[in-house]
Amino acid sequence: MINLARIHGRSKGKSGSKKPIKKDNPDWVEMKEKEIKEKIIEMAHKGHAASEIGIILRDEFAVPSVKSATKKKIQKIIDEEGLKADFPRDLLNLITKSVKEKKHMEKNNHDKTAKRGYQLTVSKIRRLTKYYSKRNLIPEGWKYSEEEAELMVK
Numbered sequence: 147m148i149n150l151a152r153i154h155g156r157s158k159g160k161s162g163s164k165k166p167i168k169k170d171n172p173d174w175v176e177m178k179e180k181e182i183k184e185k186i187i188e189m190a191h192k193g194h195a196a197s198e199i200g201i202i203l204r205d206e207f208a209v210p211s212v213k214s215a216t217k218k219k220i221q222k223i224i225d226e227e228g229l230k231a232d233f234p235r236d237l238l239n240l241i242t243k244s245v246k247e248k249k250h251m252e253k254n255n256h257d258k259t260a261k262r263g264y265q266l267t268v269s270k271i272r273r274l275t276k277y278y279s280k281r282n283l284i285p286e287g288w289k290y291s292e293e294e295a296e297l298m299v300k
Contacts, residue, residue: 171215177207179216183223186212190229196220197235234283238298240271241290245299248292 177185185207189199199220203209212220224230231238247264254260271290278284 169214172210175209175215177209177215182207182209182212182215186220186223187227187229190224190227195235196224232284233298234274234278237271237274237278237284240267240274241295242299243267244271244292245295 182203185203186199189202194202196219200212203212209215212218212223216223218226233241244264244267247260247267251257251260251264268290275284275288275290279286279288
């Protein structure tokens with residue numbers, strides 16, 4: 147079937163607005179590139195994740211986009227300073243989730259959906275572990291275990 151709206155429409159399939167997306171830092175941003183990098187490094191030393199740093203910069207310091215201001219992503223700036231974490235953030239988040247699910251299952255023995263959720267989370271952790279070990283982002287030979295996960299979360 148022919149889509150008549152597409153044939154007889156004015157834009158002929160072009161999506162979005164006709165204005166190009168502006169990738170420069172807006173004029174109303176008061177912080178300079180160097181100040182933004184210093185703030186990122188300072189917050190990374192305090193233990194904030196890259197996503198948290200971006201939210202803080204946006205909400206408290208009125209920096210809409212770090213990438214447009216510094217031409218680099220927040221994680222790249224952190225990595226260049228040598229403040230890279232031992233484990234990738236998404237893997238740590240999944241490990242934290244699995245520990246919470248395990249505690250829940252110990253309290254609620256008959257919760258079968260929680261058991262299934264725990265199994266899915268652990269399988270995601272194992273898949274991510276395989277991926278990160280191939281790219282040398284986690285220690286070689288590291289395997290997920292419940293005891294080690296609890297220690298990592300504490």
